[in-house]
Amino acid sequence: MIKISAATLAVAILLVQPMRAQAPAPPAQAPALPLGALAPTNLAKPRPKPPFDLTGVWLHAGGPNNGFRFSPPPGFKLTPEAQVHYDAAQKAQKEGKVYRDDIGQCWPAGLPVIMTRVWPIAMMQYPTVIYMVSEFMNSLRIVYMDGRPHSDPDVVVPSFNGESIGRWDGDALVIDTMHFVGHHHWIDSGIPASTALHIVERVRMINEGKTLEIEYTLSDPKSWEGEWKMTKRWNRQDDRDIAEVSCLPDLNDHMPSTRSQDNVR
Amino acid sequence: MIRSLAGRVCVTLLLMSAPVLAHHSAAGIDRTKTQVVTGTVKEFRWTNPHSWIDLDVADDKGVTQTWSVEMTSPAFLVRAGWKSSTIKAGDKVSITLRPFRNGDPGGLFVSVTLPDGRVLGERSAAPPAQP
Numbered sequence: 331m332i333k334i335s336a337a338t339l340a341v342a343i344l345l346v347q348p349m350r351a352q353a354p355a356p357p358a359q360a361p362a363l364p365l366g367a368l369a370p371t372n373l374a375k376p377r378p379k380p381p382f383d384l385t386g387v388w389l390h391a392g393g394p395n396n397g398f399r400f401s402p403p404p405g406f407k408l409t410p411e412a413q414v415h416y417d418a419a420q421k422a423q424k425e426g427k428v429y430r431d432d433i434g435q436c437w438p439a440g441l442p443v444i445m446t447r448v449w450p451i452a453m454m455q456y457p458t459v460i461y462m463v464s465e466f467m468n469s470l471r472i473v474y475m476d477g478r479p480h481s482d483p484d485v486v487v488p489s490f491n492g493e494s495i496g497r498w499d500g501d502a503l504v505i506d507t508m509h510f511v512g513h514h515h516w517i518d519s520g521i522p523a524s525t526a527l528h529i530v531e532r533v534r535m536i537n538e539g540k541t542l543e544i545e546y547t548l549s550d551p552k553s554w555e556g557e558w559k560m561t562k563r564w565n566r567q568d569d570r571d572i573a574e575v576s577c578l579p580d581l582n583d584h585m586p587s588t589r590s591q592d593n594v595r
Numbered sequence: 596m597i598r599s600l601a602g603r604v605c606v607t608l609l610l611m612s613a614p615v616l617a618h619h620s621a622a623g624i625d626r627t628k629t630q631v632v633t634g635t636v637k638e639f640r641w642t643n644p645h646s647w648i649d650l651d652v653a654d655d656k657g658v659t660q661t662w663s664v665e666m667t668s669p670a671f672l673v674r675a676g677w678k679s680s681t682i683k684a685g686d687k688v689s690i691t692l693r694p695f696r697n698g699d700p701g702g703l704f705v706s707v708t709l710p711d712g713r714v715l716g717e718r719s720a721a722p723p724a725q726p
Binding site for chain 1: 623624644663664665670695696701703
């Protein structure tokens with residue numbers, strides 16, 4: 331039987347510790363970090379006065395030519411990879427089922443679908459950034475307005491709402507969004523969004539500030555050919571706040587519209 | 596009577612003008628049909644993103660089944676006149692719903708007739724707030 335005294339143990343630890351504490355290789359030069367959008371010195375930089383202020387609560391207006399779905403335009407042509415999903419969705423629909431209803435299973439809706447969920451969106455506009463929080467799952471969208479470019483693709487973390495960079499253009503706000511998650515992310519039933527999805531929104535305030543109009547240009551060369559264009563409208567909701575809303579698996583189990591037997595995975 | 600009918604028409608029109616649910620696709624539901632079920636409230640859950648009612652309904656043979664009725668969110672329900680106390684377990688109510696295609700007990704809420712005769716939908720065309 332080998333007895334290890336406390337002293338022996340202490341010596342052993344002392345011998346090991348310095349090895350662990352040895353200085354690692356010198357770190358690579360860290361890149362200089364730009365100012366955060368809410369840094370007071372960034373907010374205080376002189377900028378032209380914006381043509382409008384989005385701050386408020388907005389709800390997709392519905393009505394003629396303003397459906398909540400981002401349905402593909404007539405004559406659309408999908409890539410072979412996307413066509414497989416589209417055909418499966420059409421087949422499911424004929425059977426009274428839904429194909430890969432990921433939103434009903436608590437996956438984030440993602441852009442562009444999150445904008446028209448018929449849930450109010452709280453928008454907060456600062457000189458450097460616009461925050462949009464949908465009441466639907468409290469999905470957060472950030473539009474940087476401080477002049478920064480899109481992130482290095484080698485660094486950016488893809489997300490369902492993507493990375494949005496905005497700039498003022500006359501009476502419009504132009505938002506360019508890319509760096510999307512390309513799985514469990516759909517434009518419409520059976521129309522997958524890939525990592526190549528690119529969305530340009532031209533935002534205008536009309537109807538004396540009561541209506542928001544956004545012209546969408548959607549492209550995704552991994553899913554379809556060319557650009558899809560559509561226009562949506564939202565109404566200002568001055569009698570609303572947004573609440574905390576979470577997607578809850580046990581609630582979903584109880585909902586007639588999310589029950590698994592009607593879903594084709 | 597006329598007011599009640601007008602209310603129902605109004606509810607129907609609103610349902611046609613906006614999707615009832617923007618959470619998911621509700622593929623198993625037949626949106627072209629409505630059905631009225633009468634029974635006893637088992638549970639009313641006031642919750643986001645959807646409220647719901649479980650209703651115990653007896654069929655012709657006296658066999659009771661629980662119908663799951665899915666509603667919109669409380670924020671919309673408040674605008675249609677609802678509170679969390681509007682119905683409670685034990686209340687006898689009639690619910691108009693859009694049923695499952697396959698006859699399963701359940702569906703999407705359209706309106707309810709309360710014990711006191713009031714009819715509530717789930718959306719209102721309330722005017723915007725005044726400053």
